[in-house]
Amino acid sequence: MAGGSYSNLPAPKKPYRLGKDTRHVDGVVRFRDLERELRQDKKHCKVLEDENGLNDWEIERARDLRSRLHKANETGVPAETLASAVYHREARMPILGGWWKLVETYAHQPQGLVTLRPQGFLVKAADLYEVRPRGLVKRLKNDFERNGINAVPGFGFFGLDADFDANRDQGVWDFHFHGIVVGEKLQATENLREARKYKNHRIHPLEQGLKPSPRVQVKEGLYNLPDPITYCLESWVPHRPTTLHEDGTRTRSTTKSAIPSPYLQQWLIWMDLWSIEDFIALSNLTPTKEGFRIMSP
Secondary structure: OOOOOOOOOOOOOOOOOOOOOOOOOOOOOOOOOHHHHHHHHHHHHOOOOOOOOOOOHHHHHHHHHHHHHHHHHHHOOOEEEEEEHHHHHHHHHHHHHHHHHHHHOOOOOOOEEEEEOOOOOOEEHHHHHOOOOOHHHHHHHHHHHOHHHHOOOOOOEEEEEEEEOOOOOOOOEEEEEEEEEEHHHHHHHHHHHHOOOOOOOOOHHHOOOEEOOOOOOEEOOOOOHHHHOOOOOOOOOEEEEEOOOOOOOOOOOOOOOOOOHHHHHHHHHOOOOOOOOHHHEEEEEEOOOEEEEEEOO
């Protein structure tokens, strides 16, 4: 796994423009459009006005962020922060477009959408600011190295994602990765199921009562591009609350909704601290000014 500069990636060209191109039979582009993200930023501005439940440091950060988002909404110039849905869209488009081109170039090789939920990625809401996304990415990269995934032909790209549950232990963030793996590396990634960190026999206290969820999920074959690719790097993080039953079990909501306050404000403040590359893990790929280049194992 190597790193170039994501800022040097070229702008996507036809037919890999996320906002204009699709492989859906109906021709409808599913990628979130600019108008929708503008509305989202206006909602975030309104949410940041609510300072209930925030400490002094958070209030200061929230006011600064709200000011920048408001200015962006007024001028049309995106605020350079991942807390802005508009800027997040702009930042990820060259990355996703490059991944899309790779996937179609190597469509003759095995491909799959992979979700990885390593142990130790659950975080209490009160501890969110202690989380460094680059640190979680490094842990995943170390897992790939230790389990020989980087030594296998093919490539993979992953984005760090999260769900939130306000009903567990005063709020719990469930961090995980979604990615695309191509070539022989797909089978090697499936073999992570045998690695200690990816087995379900060890249950974290924050998982008590929940039905075990596979820590390695692989869906072979990619359809309705670019949807599986854009799924790997999204700006919207959902609330998936659990319900505690009399027998001590919990069930997770099957629907996704907006994160409630003050957790949404805290998430936006946290996102304001990072760059898009902090959320990305690559296996045998590196970004260049020509696009993503495949590295030899």
